[in-house]
Ligand code: PLP
């Protein structure tokens with residue numbers, strides 16, 4: 432694949448696509464320790480045909496963004512939280528954790544090296560950063576690898592879901608993760624398992640799928656790539672408390688922002704049969720930012736939240752505050768922003 436040329440990029444029309452940038456980061460774990468890694472111009476990885484990851488899915492990843500501020504600086508949003516979750520995911524998959532301070536430094540190195548590719552302020556774009564780690568040992572039996580590759584690539588992206596346009600979603604009949612499964616880990620298998628559910632949603636005209644709790648299929652869990660929230664008729668902010676969802680860094684931040692906005696936020700059970708109790712709903716995540724849910728269809732029954740065409744006022748406020756902090760326009764009261 433050819434390297435992306437800077438002059439070929441249309442900053443206002445990036446989409447959510449992979450582009451091969453000049454620099455990535457690579458480091459190997461072997462002989463019981465992480466070797467000294469660093470920047471590389473090689474965006475191709477080579478594995479033995481029996482590599483653990485290729486057959487048994489021993490992989491974990493992260494997703495984060497670098498934002499351009501009005502005065503041209505570049506900043507990350509809570510990268511320490513991604514480093515921590517990467518460790519937790521690695522432990523769940525019995526992988527060698529990558530040192531958290533080195534994780535943040537490596538992310539900064541990749542952003543600095545590709546700084547020209549961080550979209551300009553006001554374009555709506557950002558530099559998406561994808562750190563990941565795979566088990567590389569050739570193994571026929573199912574057991575943890577003793578060698579790993581840690582790698583980071585970056586790619587300029589527009590919004591995953593464009594603008595604050597409400598989208599229609601459907602409740603999936605499939606589960607994303609088992610109750611005591613790998614739902615809290617950011618690992619490839621959870622996403623491979625979601626492909627059919629997402630295909631069924633898209634084939635039926637929906638933007639995506641929403642999963643219910645895997646034990647009772649009664650309470651809302653999350654989307655394939657984002658957490659769920661809803662605003663109650665009482666004006667309060669609700670988001671699912673569940674054993675099988677990814678602990679979203681955006682969600683954690685929105686819980687604080689919602690508290691500051693007087694929305695009395697809580698993590699609780701959201702019964703899929705009680706959607707009438709909610710006036711707004713949305714998706715939250717790094718890629719999704721805040722994306723309003725226009726409607727949710729469950730077993731053929733469609734529930735419209737605020738509107739199918741306009742974002743609700745609380746959704747708009749949450750988005751403005753979160754994206755404002757991320758891009759430097761709103762005061763960062765909590766020290767979430769890290770300069771690159
Ligand atoms: N849930 C899933 C399944 C995800 O893939 C993501 C994306 O990372 C999220 C939630 C949101 O997490 P975060 O806000 O940390 O990006």
Ligand code: COI
Pocket residue numbers: 493494495655656657716717718719
């Ligand atoms: C992210 O938001 O960073 C994710 O990993 C979600 C993915 C489906 C793009």
